[in-house]
Amino acid sequence: MKRRASLDIEAVRLIEQASPEPPPSEEACRRMSRHLAPLFAAGAGSLSLEPSVEVSEAASRSSATGLWRWQKLTSAVWGKLTLGMLTTALMAGAFWLGSVTSQGARPAAPAVLAAPALAPAPPPVRLELFRVEPESATEPVSRSRPALAARASVAKPRSATRSRHADGLAILGDVELALRRKEPRAALARLDELGKPASAQIEHLARVLRAIALCDAGRLDEGRRWIGRLSPERESSVFAARLEAACGGSPGEARVVPEPTERQAEAASRPLTPPYKQSASP
Amino acid sequence: MEQTTTFGLWEAEPIGPFDSTARDEARRLLYEILSGLKDRHREILVLVVFEHQTVSEAAHALGLSLKAAERRLERAYAKFNQALRRYRAEDERRLR
Numbered sequence: 001m002k003r004r005a006s007l008d009i010e011a012v013r014l015i016e017q018a019s020p021e022p023p024p025s026e027e028a029c030r031r032m033s034r035h036l037a038p039l040f041a042a043g044a045g046s047l048s049l050e051p052s053v054e055v056s057e058a059a060s061r062s063s064a065t066g067l068w069r070w071q072k073l074t075s076a077v078w079g080k081l082t083l084g085m086l087t088t089a090l091m092a093g094a095f096w097l098g099s100v101t102s103q104g105a106r107p108a109a110p111a112v113l114a115a116p117a118l119a120p121a122p123p124p125v126r127l128e129l130f131r132v133e134p135e136s137a138t139e140p141v142s143r144s145r146p147a148l149a150a151r152a153s154v155a156k157p158r159s160a161t162r163s164r165h166a167d168g169l170a171i172l173g174d175v176e177l178a179l180r181r182k183e184p185r186a187a188l189a190r191l192d193e194l195g196k197p198a199s200a201q202i203e204h205l206a207r208v209l210r211a212i213a214l215c216d217a218g219r220l221d222e223g224r225r226w227i228g229r230l231s232p233e234r235e236s237s238v239f240a241a242r243l244e245a246a247c248g249g250s251p252g253e254a255r256v257v258p259e260p261t262e263r264q265a266e267a268a269s270r271p272l273t274p275p276y277k278q279s280a281s282p
Numbered sequence: 283m284e285q286t287t288t289f290g291l292w293e294a295e296p297i298g299p300f301d302s303t304a305r306d307e308a309r310r311l312l313y314e315i316l317s318g319l320k321d322r323h324r325e326i327l328v329l330v331v332f333e334h335q336t337v338s339e340a341a342h343a344l345g346l347s348l349k350a351a352e353r354r355l356e357r358a359y360a361k362f363n364q365a366l367r368r369y370r371a372e373d374e375r376r377l378r
Binding site for chain 1 (some may be wrong): 308312332359362366370
């Protein structure tokens with residue numbers, strides 16, 4: 001076997017010897033943070049202003065040096081940029097506050113809005129704005145505060161906003177649960193609520209589940225008729241094994257389905273809920 | 283004895299004059315050997331040995347296949363070892 005080349009031990013020693021100092025210890029970091037804390041507490045503005053003053057003084061002393069010129073230029077550009085960004089932020093805040101507090105679509109006067117912009121925006125207003133539903137994004141922002149609060153507090157019922165596709169999927173989920181609980185009659189009852197399927201996939205799933213439910217309920221002939229309505233690719237369907245297990249055997253073969261117990265009948269009569277939502281009953 | 287401080291923030295590791303000189307000498311030798319290597323060998327050595335990248339990361343950074351990067355790294359190791367041995371031999375001959 002060929003030996004892979006690597007660094008000699010002497011080379012490794014050389015690299016280790018030439019390596020820089022190890023990073024500072026925890027105690028050193030704590031000491032450093034103690035030194036830096038007052039600087040941060042003084043605010044970023046004072047920190048950012050200090051170098052520019054030093055640079056301008058140094059630059060006036062040795063203006064012939066290109067480095068100082070460059071530093072002076074960059075500090076001036078940064079100062080102007082910072083001032084511009086601050087002004088833009090103040091104007092945006094003024095516009096936002098004015099549009100929130102004004103009634104209706106009244107045009108806002110910039111001179112009047114400049115004063116409240118300096119005051120910090122109250123947090124509850126911002127929260128209410130974020131709670132507004134997505135449709136309100138197209139509406140004008142100039143709403144009064146009570147109107148926003150009222151709109152945010154009144155939530156539409158969930159079923160009304162659901163699409164037909166989601167409804168269909170929810171029903172199929174309930175049917176699947178009922179089939180797993182060996183309650184084919186409840187599954188069939190839930191399938192009848194499906195109505196017109198929203199898509200071909202949901203229609204296919206509904207047919208498969210109906211066939212399985214019918215066969216589980218002992219109505220083998222009906223179940224097999226539903227299987228016949230499935231697409232020709234059903235042989236390769238993921239439900240093929242379940243269909244075979246539920247409806248397999250000769251067509252005339254009768255399956256004896258026991259009468260539902262009292263508990264099963266009660267379960268079939270009440271609306272189905274997923275297992276994780278059911279309360280633990282003794 | 284008061285140790286040298288760095289910006290007054292943390293104390294440097296206690297290093298004597300001998301250690302400091304040895305480190306400077308090792309760095310000088312390391313830079314000399316690295317600068318004597320070809321660019322393609324130096325760059326992969328720097329990435330893998332000094333930047334602690336894996337060979338596949340270095341291969342990605344250099345736009346090489348993994349196999350090509352491994353071959354180049356082996357070649358770079360061999361060149362580095364060879365240069366160091368040559369330097370030590372010259373050093374011994376000079377001291378004799």
